[in-house]
Amino acid sequence: MPPDLLHDMVAHIVPLVPALPVSAFVAILLPRLFGCAMSERYTYAVVSVGVLGATLFVGMLAALLLAGLGTPSVVGAGRWFAVGHDVFEVTFGLDALGLAYGGFSLLMVALVAAFSRRYLHREQGFHRFYALLMLFAAGLALVSLAGSLDMLLIGWELVGISSTLLIAFFNQRPGPVRNALRAFVTYRACDVGLVLAIVCLHVNFGDADFVRAEGAAWLGMPQRAAAGLALLIGFSLVFAAMGKSAQVPFSGWLPRAMEGPTPSSAIFYGALSVHLGPFLLLRCHEQVHASPLIGGALIVIGLATTAHGALVGRVQTDIKSMLAYGSVTQVGLIMAEIGLGLHLLALLHIIGHAGYRTLQILRAPSLLHDRHHLEQMLGHHVSHAADLDSGSNRWLTLPRVYRHALERGGLDAVLTDRLLGTLLDGLRRLDAVEQRWSGCLARRLLAVLPRGRRRLRAEEKAHVS
Amino acid sequence: MYPDLMLTAGITCAMLGALLSVLAPDRVVARRAATGALATATLVVGVGLLLHLPERSTLALTPELPWLSARVIAFAALGSGVVALALSPVLRMSRYDLAVLCVLVATAAAVPFAASPWLVCALPLVGFAAATASLAYSRHGCEAAALLVFLPGLLSVLAAVALGLDTASGFAAGLWLLTLVAAPPLHAWYLRLAQALPLNLFAGVVILQASVLESAVAAVPEAVQANVSWLLALAALINSLLAVSQRDARRAAACIVASQLAVGGFAEFSTGEAAVVGGTFVLLTVVTASTGFVLLLGALEARLGTALSLVRPQGCYESWPRLANAFLVLGLVSAGLPLTLGYVASDLVLRGAFAGAAVPTTLVVVSGALNAMTMMKMYLYLFQGAAGRAQPSDLRPRELTVTFGLMVSAFAFAFGLLPG
Numbered sequence: 001m002p003p004d005l006l007h008d009m010v011a012h013i014v015p016l017v018p019a020l021p022v023s024a025f026v027a028i029l030l031p032r033l034f035g036c037a038m039s040e041r042y043t044y045a046v047v048s049v050g051v052l053g054a055t056l057f058v059g060m061l062a063a064l065l066l067a068g069l070g071t072p073s074v075v076g077a078g079r080w081f082a083v084g085h086d087v088f089e090v091t092f093g094l095d096a097l098g099l100a101y102g103g104f105s106l107l108m109v110a111l112v113a114a115f116s117r118r119y120l121h122r123e124q125g126f127h128r129f130y131a132l133l134m135l136f137a138a139g140l141a142l143v144s145l146a147g148s149l150d151m152l153l154i155g156w157e158l159v160g161i162s163s164t165l166l167i168a169f170f171n172q173r174p175g176p177v178r179n180a181l182r183a184f185v186t187y188r189a190c191d192v193g194l195v196l197a198i199v200c201l202h203v204n205f206g207d208a209d210f211v212r213a214e215g216a217a218w219l220g221m222p223q224r225a226a227a228g229l230a231l232l233i234g235f236s237l238v239f240a241a242m243g244k245s246a247q248v249p250f251s252g253w254l255p256r257a258m259e260g261p262t263p264s265s266a267i268f269y270g271a272l273s274v275h276l277g278p279f280l281l282l283r284c285h286e287q288v289h290a291s292p293l294i295g296g297a298l299i300v301i302g303l304a305t306t307a308h309g310a311l312v313g314r315v316q317t318d319i320k321s322m323l324a325y326g327s328v329t330q331v332g333l334i335m336a337e338i339g340l341g342l343h344l345l346a347l348l349h350i351i352g353h354a355g356y357r358t359l360q361i362l363r364a365p366s367l368l369h370d371r372h373h374l375e376q377m378l379g380h381h382v383s384h385a386a387d388l389d390s391g392s393n394r395w396l397t398l399p400r401v402y403r404h405a406l407e408r409g410g411l412d413a414v415l416t417d418r419l420l421g422t423l424l425d426g427l428r429r430l431d432a433v434e435q436r437w438s439g440c441l442a443r444r445l446l447a448v449l450p451r452g453r454r455r456l457r458a459e460e461k462a463h464v465s
Numbered sequence: 466m467y468p469d470l471m472l473t474a475g476i477t478c479a480m481l482g483a484l485l486s487v488l489a490p491d492r493v494v495a496r497r498a499a500t501g502a503l504a505t506a507t508l509v510v511g512v513g514l515l516l517h518l519p520e521r522s523t524l525a526l527t528p529e530l531p532w533l534s535a536r537v538i539a540f541a542a543l544g545s546g547v548v549a550l551a552l553s554p555v556l557r558m559s560r561y562d563l564a565v566l567c568v569l570v571a572t573a574a575a576v577p578f579a580a581s582p583w584l585v586c587a588l589p590l591v592g593f594a595a596a597t598a599s600l601a602y603s604r605h606g607c608e609a610a611a612l613l614v615f616l617p618g619l620l621s622v623l624a625a626v627a628l629g630l631d632t633a634s635g636f637a638a639g640l641w642l643l644t645l646v647a648a649p650p651l652h653a654w655y656l657r658l659a660q661a662l663p664l665n666l667f668a669g670v671v672i673l674q675a676s677v678l679e680s681a682v683a684a685v686p687e688a689v690q691a692n693v694s695w696l697l698a699l700a701a702l703i704n705s706l707l708a709v710s711q712r713d714a715r716r717a718a719a720c721i722v723a724s725q726l727a728v729g730g731f732a733e734f735s736t737g738e739a740a741v742v743g744g745t746f747v748l749l750t751v752v753t754a755s756t757g758f759v760l761l762l763g764a765l766e767a768r769l770g771t772a773l774s775l776v777r778p779q780g781c782y783e784s785w786p787r788l789a790n791a792f793l794v795l796g797l798v799s800a801g802l803p804l805t806l807g808y809v810a811s812d813l814v815l816r817g818a819f820a821g822a823a824v825p826t827t828l829v830v831v832s833g834a835l836n837a838m839t840m841m842k843m844y845l846y847l848f849q850g851a852a853g854r855a856q857p858s859d860l861r862p863r864e865l866t867v868t869f870g871l872m873v874s875a876f877a878f879a880f881g882l883l884p885g
Contacts, residue, residue, distance in 0.1 A: 174851065
């Protein structure tokens with residue numbers, strides 16, 4: 001096949017991968033906006049077409065790459081907007097990393113979509129769940145196949161929004177709603193890092209495109225910055241990854257996010273969303289290794305998160321929290337692997353962990369049933385492997401360690417009560433002062449008018465009486 | 466020439482709407498007449514814009530930019546005015562309120578075409594005088610707020626007079642602009658206004674503010690522009706911090722809008738080409754999406770009949786799915802959701818302004834993130850929760866149509882209609 005024809009074919013196929021889930025999202029939401037109640041069957045059919053179509057296209061692209069018909073490259077799909085030298089090019093990156101993560105992600109979304117059909121049957125938010133799942137799939141496709149950090153940011157944000165709205169899925173209880181807000185606040189706070197990194201790259205080098213370096217296994221961001229700027233960009237990217245992947249000290253939102261429906265918990269916080277931080281750092285590995293300081297910081301953060309997750313996870317009393325801390329532990333390890341430069345191991349770890357954790361979370365609601373089934377088969381009671389006084393957990397019985405684990409390391413208290421709480425208190429005091437002085441000024445102004453004076457007198461009388 | 470004629474006709478139609486609503490026998494007829502007049506005005510200005518769009522379709526920093534951006538802002542202002550009228554609750558908006566809304570929108574459409582900096586400063590006085598009159602006339606106990614609201618109008622005149630004096634012009638114009646965008650500590654009037662006025666009228670004030678900012682560069686002397694730009698970035702951050710801490714939805718919305726207006730002003734004063742164009746997009750986002758979410762907040766308030774609190778989740782998504790979804794979409798567009806007008810705006814501003822002013826641009830990035838957090842908090846706390854199923858009705862067809870139109874236009878501006 002002529003290379004030009006192949007390139008054209010690829011350029012036409014790639015945009016369809018995120019476009020299909022987006023179309024499914026619109027097809028589910030639009031009729032409902034105008035009051036048309038569509039059946040569950042319609043929604044499921046639309047989702048099937050969207051996800052399976054996208055998966056098929058990723059498979060085709062991967063096959064083309066594997067067959068040696070194409071090399072890892074960035075494919076342009078047009079221009080969104082341009083002002084002078086500032087151009088937003090819509091580009092997609094085709095390489096082993098993107099296609100592996102994208103293909104795996106879409107496959108997992110398809111599996112979870114199939115699982116949820118019965119799990120959420122006749123649930124009030126059935127259509128809402130699938131619409132948000134499609135938004136998530138589109139976000140993942142954009143992140144995996146992005147040809148630049150600008151494109152990656154779009155997918156990154158879509159994943160954050162869909163995650164937030166799914167945490168608040170059971171919206172009649174205040175708990176999930178508050179937890180959704182907490183997750184969103186963490187996402188947005190850490191996204192500042194990604195936005196700043198992109199802006200720095202644009203201002204200094206004119207673009208934030210991925211390219212394939214000599215001898216590199218996949219596309220990445222070339223390291224062109226001087227030492228100071230490289231540190232700023234590197235740490236900004238690490239900061240962005242920390243929020244999305246619930247690294248210490250931002251890990252508190254993850255167990256709370258498990259209040260969403262089980263299928264979304266499985267795919268977001270067991271499998272895909274929580275691994276986007278490591279994926280970003282794999283894409284920008286040259287920035288991570290631009291300075292030993294950044295790599296070292298990443299190792300420290302990763303190992304601290306691993307220790308925190310392992311310790312806190314052991315004292316959790318519900319299965320979903322325990323699994324959430326299990327995810328935190330493993331993602332911490334993956335971060336440390338990236339810090340050590342073990343990129344291929346990190347990728348394999350991501351895929352292995354994602355598959356295994358998803359299965360665990362999907363089975364979590366049936367845990368008691370499974371246990372009873374096992375005991376019936378064995379004919380005797382099965383002892384709890386995680387009893388505190390057994391084997392490796394014995395050191396947890398130390399009061400200080402146990403309390404530390406139970407309080408989740410005190411991270412939540414420091415972040416929400418002391419840091420955020422103090423800031424909000426200060427702002428509210430400032431606001432109260434503003435209200436007081438403007439009220440006082442308004443009363444003085446009011447006293448100037450005859451009608452105002454009458455009104456003030458009436459208010460005083462009412463106050464006295 | 467034809468676009469200018471059509472624009473004049475459009476503004477005249479809007480003023481006619483004000484007259485018709487005052488003369489109408491009751492509120493329903495007044496609303497119909499005013500909406501019809503403003504819709505006609507929007508159509509006329511829109512056709513005038515479209516006739517000349519093919520030859521001037523790119524928003525680059527060329528001599529064409531002021532021509533195109535002024536017309537687009539005028540068109541968006543009139544269009545949002547139609548939405549504000551169509552969403553106005555009959556029971557809460559008197560005929561005079563409707564007339565004031567028409568005057569605000571007509572002034573907003575006229576300001577970008579002011580022939581001199583003096584007029585740019587003086588024209589908003591008409592709008593603020595109208596808002597003040599509305600407060601003083603129809604809202605008992607709001608005379609004081611009305612006097613506070615008159616403050617920016619008074620400053621407008623002072624700034625206009627001072628523009629003729631070399632020594633005072635920079636200071637006066639800077640003070641005027643900072644008061645106009647409600648930069649703390651000069652924001653008291655704005656928050657009082659947001660609390661006292663019906664939100665539809667408040668939306669009219671927001672439209673006017675955005676429109677004035679579009680032309681503000683001409684009114685502020687070059688010597689103080691850099692300082693004003695710094696102060697605007699700081700104002701954006703402080704307002705967004707205040708928004709996060711609010712417990713009252715009206716005050717939170719006002720703080721968000723003030724923060725976005727400050728970002729728009731900051732971009733307009735920037736030296737980067739992309740930032741200046743981005744500034745126009747920010748103001749366009751404010752006129753369409755931010756106005757839209759403020760109006761939907763008003764629609765929710767009118768349905769519940771109480772002040773909206775952000776202390777705990779107290780909504781009922783199942784009773785108002787359309788209202789909730791529309792609020793979320795417009796709120797996220799306003800906060801810069803990817804693939805929307807807000808995203809284009811913030812992307813251009815950041816790319817264009819960072820090289821010349823790294824620290825203020827970083828403040829703007831942080832303020833954008835904080836605004837998005839507040840927006841999501843408003844959505845979650847007002848539309849999700851355990852309020853029970855027996856809640857008032859969802860958006861009616863008339864309301865849904867105009868809201869959907871606003872959403873479509875916000876996306877249309879982002880895709881192909883304007884970007885080069």
